Amino acid sequence: MLSSLVPGLRDLRTPRTVGSLWLTSLRVLFGSQIPSSTAEADGLAHELFRLAGAFGAPILLAGGTA
Incomplete structure (x- = not known):
């Protein structure tokens, strides 16, 4: 229902997921330096x-x- 209210929301799902995966990977790799x-x-x-x-x-x- 929400996707019918906001048509562009579906287009943002993949880039946001990929960005979250990158940030999580960076946190795991460099977490000890933070x-x-x-x-x-x-x-x-x-x-x-x-x-x-x-x-x-x-x-x-x-x-x-x-």
Whole structure:
């Protein structure tokens, strides 16, 4: 029913799935190099930790997957 309301939604399914697979693969490969706390982070990672503290992780997750 949703696909009849939004005709272009079906066209976005494959690119979004492929992008998610790439991001998951990168996370598995480089996960050990990602800082796990604000004390370890610097630069862009530090700013992302600050945003997560201000807005909350669910909001950032929703924004990152949109």
